[in-house]
Amino acid sequence: MEIPERYDSKEAEPRWQKHWEEHGIFKFDASDTRRECFSVDTPPPTISGKVHLGHAYSYSQQDFIVRFQRMLGKNIFYPFGTDNNGVATERLVEKMKKVSARNMPREAFIQLCSETVEKELKPEYVQDMKRMGMSFDFSLFYDTIDTHARRISQRSFIELYKKGREYRKDAPAMWCPQCRTGISQVECEDKEVDSFFNDIVFKVQHKDGRAEDVVIATTRPELLPACVAVMFNPEDSRYQKFKGMDVAVPLFGQTVKAIADKRVSLEKGTGIVMCCTFGDQTDMEWQKAYALPIKTAIGPDGKMTSVAGKYEGKTVHEARKEMLAELKAAGLLLAQKAIKHAVKVHERCGTEIEILKTKQWFIQYLDLREEMLEWGQKLNWYPPHMRHRYEHWVNGLQWDWMISRQRFFGVPFPVWYCKECEGVILANESDLPVDPLKHQAPVSACPKCGCVSFVPESDVMDTWATSSLTPLISTELVKDPEMRKKLFPMSLRPQAHDIITFWLFNTVVKSRLHFGVNPWKDCVISGHAQDPHGRKMSKSKGNVVEPQAMIAKYSADALRFWAAGSRLGEDLPFQEKDLVTGEKFATKLWNAARFSFLHLADYKDEKMKLELVDRWLLSKLSRIVTDATAHFNSYEYSKTKSDTEAFFWRVFCDNYLEMVKDRLYNPQQRGIEARRSAQYGLYHALLTVVKLMAPITPHITEEVYQRFYAAHEGKKSVHIAAWPTAGTVDEDAERVGDFLLEAVEHMRRAKSEKKVSLKTPVKKMFLKGKISTEEFSEILPELKSVTQAGEVEYERLPESAETAFICDLEL
RNA sequence: GGGCUCAUAGUUCAGCGGCUAGAACGUCUCCUUUACACGGAGAAGGUCACCGGUUCGAUUCCGGUUGGGCCCACCA
Numbered sequence A: 001m002e003i004p005e006r007y008d009s010k011e012a013e014p015r016w017q018k019h020w021e022e023h024g025i026f027k028f029d030a031s032d033t034r035r036e037c038f039s040v041d042t043p044p045p046t047i048s049g050k051v052h053l054g055h056a057y058s059y060s061q062q063d064f065i066v067r068f069q070r071m072l073g074k075n076i077f078y079p080f081g082t083d084n085n086g087v088a089t090e091r092l093v094e095k096m097k098k099v100s101a102r103n104m105p106r107e108a109f110i111q112l113c114s115e116t117v118e119k120e121l122k123p124e125y126v127q128d129m130k131r132m133g134m135s136f137d138f139s140l141f142y143d144t145i146d147t148h149a150r151r152i153s154q155r156s157f158i159e160l161y162k163k164g165r166e167y168r169k170d171a172p173a174m175w176c177p178q179c180r181t182g183i184s185q186v187e188c189e190d191k192e193v194d195s196f197f198n199d200i201v202f203k204v205q206h207k208d209g210r211a212e213d214v215v216i217a218t219t220r221p222e223l224l225p226a227c228v229a230v231m232f233n234p235e236d237s238r239y240q241k242f243k244g245m246d247v248a249v250p251l252f253g254q255t256v257k258a259i260a261d262k263r264v265s266l267e268k269g270t271g272i273v274m275c276c277t278f279g280d281q282t283d284m285e286w287q288k289a290y291a292l293p294i295k296t297a298i299g300p301d302g303k304m305t306s307v308a309g310k311y312e313g314k315t316v317h318e319a320r321k322e323m324l325a326e327l328k329a330a331g332l333l334l335a336q337k338a339i340k341h342a343v344k345v346h347e348r349c350g351t352e353i354e355i356l357k358t359k360q361w362f363i364q365y366l367d368l369r370e371e372m373l374e375w376g377q378k379l380n381w382y383p384p385h386m387r388h389r390y391e392h393w394v395n396g397l398q399w400d401w402m403i404s405r406q407r408f409f410g411v412p413f414p415v416w417y418c419k420e421c422e423g424v425i426l427a428n429e430s431d432l433p434v435d436p437l438k439h440q441a442p443v444s445a446c447p448k449c450g451c452v453s454f455v456p457e458s459d460v461m462d463t464w465a466t467s468s469l470t471p472l473i474s475t476e477l478v479k480d481p482e483m484r485k486k487l488f489p490m491s492l493r494p495q496a497h498d499i500i501t502f503w504l505f506n507t508v509v510k511s512r513l514h515f516g517v518n519p520w521k522d523c524v525i526s527g528h529a530q531d532p533h534g535r536k537m538s539k540s541k542g543n544v545v546e547p548q549a550m551i552a553k554y555s556a557d558a559l560r561f562w563a564a565g566s567r568l569g570e571d572l573p574f575q576e577k578d579l580v581t582g583e584k585f586a587t588k589l590w591n592a593a594r595f596s597f598l599h600l601a602d603y604k605d606e607k608m609k610l611e612l613v614d615r616w617l618l619s620k621l622s623r624i625v626t627d628a629t630a631h632f633n634s635y636e637y638s639k640t641k642s643d644t645e646a647f648f649w650r651v652f653c654d655n656y657l658e659m660v661k662d663r664l665y666n667p668q669q670r671g672i673e674a675r676r677s678a679q680y681g682l683y684h685a686l687l688t689v690v691k692l693m694a695p696i697t698p699h700i701t702e703e704v705y706q707r708f709y710a711a712h713e714g715k716k717s718v719h720i721a722a723w724p725t726a727g728t729v730d731e732d733a734e735r736v737g738d739f740l741l742e743a744v745e746h747m748r749r750a751k752s753e754k755k756v757s758l759k760t761p762v763k764k765m766f767l768k769g770k771i772s773t774e775e776f777s778e779i780l781p782e783l784k785s786v787t788q789a790g791e792v793e794y795e796r797l798p799e800s801a802e803t804a805f806i807c808d809l810e811l
Numbered sequence B: 001g002g003g004c005u006c007a008u009a010g011u012u013c014a015g016c017g018g019c020u021a022g023a024a025c026g027u028c029u030c031c032u033u034u035a036c037a038c039g040g041a042g043a044a045g046g047u048c049a050c051c052g053g054u055u056c057g058a059u060u061c062c063g064g065u066u067g068g069g070c071c072c073a074c075c076a
Helices: A009-022 A053-071 A087-097 A106-131 A147-162 A221-226 A281-289 A306-311 A316-329 A366-378 A384-395 A463-467 A470-475 A481-487 A497-515 A547-553 A556-563 A578-599 A612-633 A637-665 A672-693 A698-713 A731-753 A773-787
Strands: A037-039 A075-077 A080-082 A141-143 A166-176 A188-205 A211-218 A227-232 A246-248 A255-260 A272-276 A333-346 A354-363 A380-382 A415-418 A424-426 A454-456 A490-496 A520-526 A762-769 A789-796 A805-810
Touching: A009 A106, A009 A556, A009 A698, A037 A053, A037 A481, A053 A075, A053 A490, A053 A520, A053 A547, A053 A556, A053 A612, A053 A637, A080 A106, A080 A470, A087 A106, A106 A547, A141 A147, A141 A470, A147 A166, A147 A424, A147 A463, A147 A470, A147 A497, A188 A221, A188 A316, A211 A272, A221 A227, A221 A272, A221 A306, A221 A316, A227 A281, A255 A272, A272 A281, A281 A354, A306 A316, A316 A333, A366 A384, A366 A497, A380 A384, A384 A497, A463 A497, A470 A497, A490 A497, A497 A520, A547 A556, A556 A578, A556 A698, A578 A637, A578 A672, A578 A698, A612 A637, A612 A672, A612 A731, A612 A773, A637 A672, A637 A731, A637 A773, A672 A698, A731 A762, A731 A773, A731 A805, A762 A773, A773 A789
Parallel strands: A037 A075, A080 A141, A227 A255, A380 A520, A490 A520, A762 A789
Antiparallel strands: A037 A490, A166 A354, A188 A211, A188 A246, A188 A333, A227 A272, A246 A255, A415 A424, A415 A454, A762 A805
């Protein structure tokens, strides 16, 4: 058998990827309703250019699991989706094409986004995924903005509306005055700014008509016209006397109540604070808790409204400056203290966000907190502690789920409003997907008031409103309803820990609201790839590593081998040197295979009585198979990898191969049966190692499998070969074989200390141990050939002896 | 501020109520040996973060402290 000396991963990996694709190795069989299915709710990545190392890390980990399940013989449903819905794509396209969504026709911008995604971003991204060796069935493909996903997303909206779970109302929401849209938390970032604490005098009005000054510190004096209350901590002895009193706001003169609330810090500022609608999150909570009026001083364009009186039309900064001047002139500005503090800005444009009352759509779920906790408990979490993050999030929920955005490239709400009564008119389900801006409402007159003109909803849904439907979007790619029942609820949700509160939580909520069941049985939470110092990789820090470059320099197998090196859920710092280990593993496997195949050319798979050393090896291997299978079943791929690697390197290569050489090379002395027994051990041990490692390093294992085993085993790929089953554990063989190993190691140490070659013959060897003389005779030929010993003497020690191994050597 | 998590060799990680605490990479010494020098054999390298507790015995279990990381909240 001609086998090249070197394994060239750069040539081999793309070749096998092509082979898998051409032979449909990863294809889901939609017609096979008898086989057990394993359905995976794949995370659809946002395509913002290339695959990131963080993706390579966590996607590799889910691929280990899927490949293992495939080898168990299951019908694997492993679709691939992308999430190009929403502001992330808009931002990228604006940057790439140097356009601004606000300055071009809506339709043209949407078109540009679609085309850029389809023609420029997606092909490269998919190629990256394939190059990593991902075993997706790429024929099961979706995008959260495609027609299929839009239809399902709109259908979900309509169903939840009909269930009474959705409402539209004026509510405070974060708003970017620059981009003029409501935005979500994920779209904000903190920015350190220089500012001032301004000590401003308010007047407390006592019952007897007396007025008392109270000093309130604020960084945002322009919100004085929006002040609706002043707050202090109930524990604060300085202000308790003011409780329930009226307070006059300077410059604008409105009278507000003084309210005690424990959310006020005793230390910050002067300990008494103004509540404005709305300066921050706490203001929203207070407004709601005390049913305070809402006074909107800042408009959607970032300018002061008529509430600000003569300041109307001025910008926030102009108004701030002018009000401070006026306060100072009136002697109401006591002091200004320079501070640095963090403000929330829109990550896209750096504009400070405002909280404005706008009309938004919400999914009502705050009433379901107890149920949410139960749903979380019914999921199988791997690792289990990840459930705490879900629970922590649920316990901290303050608001219903806001799903509308004033953006463009998203799924439209399938809704029109009656011009007269503002009644909601829903699209017909059979017409989905619709765009109300382009399509007519499905009724000719409002069913409530008979009005015949309608206003289309121009908002789009937030991306999470759609991506929380991936179990539906993916399983509905399958047409057969019987098969769909086998796929949903899905077997597995793999994802990283940072989006438990977003994607995982939202998906559970939607599935429960629609179907009353959890969307999956198990969820596997992976960690993050970090930079070499254990910090998060991010473009702004400039510490991002591109997996494509690493694959080109090393191999996909090397990258995957690295990704298999940490415990499930743990973050792993990336150091380039760690990729060398995976490369070395592939080389070692290649060379071990070359040796094995050289001696297996005449191999026949027949049952026979095995020699002790072979039984020793296969018994050790049986233990590895048992453990590896158990670990993989609980998604602990890293343990499978480390156990298998240790067995392969330490036991199989370093020792077993040395022990069988004499029998393989010299059948004339050792006998043909002895050689055949060694062949049996070689064949099965190597094949088992190849299979155990196949999910982790799919390319080198495929190469080895195809070079020899495919012809014997009759499978088109190792990845659809049967996962190994454990053989018998032979404790006697292990005991005797371990004694042999101890003797060999003793000899090696002695030769190394004497700084001589391992080939140097041993003149005499005196051994004492607890194995029987018959047992010793079974390992004597191996002992002699491996150690190059001439004369060997053995003495059996009594069971009561303190040591079980004594060895003297004469070199 | 809250939640979770981690702390073991120079580095990245395993591990375990009791052996001499392991692996890989790195360092040093030796060995061309018929699968592999992209290799092999061997060595050096650890107060298992710190302080208490439980225990015959703790690196391991419990409590606390310190430090790192991620997420969430706050930021008048």
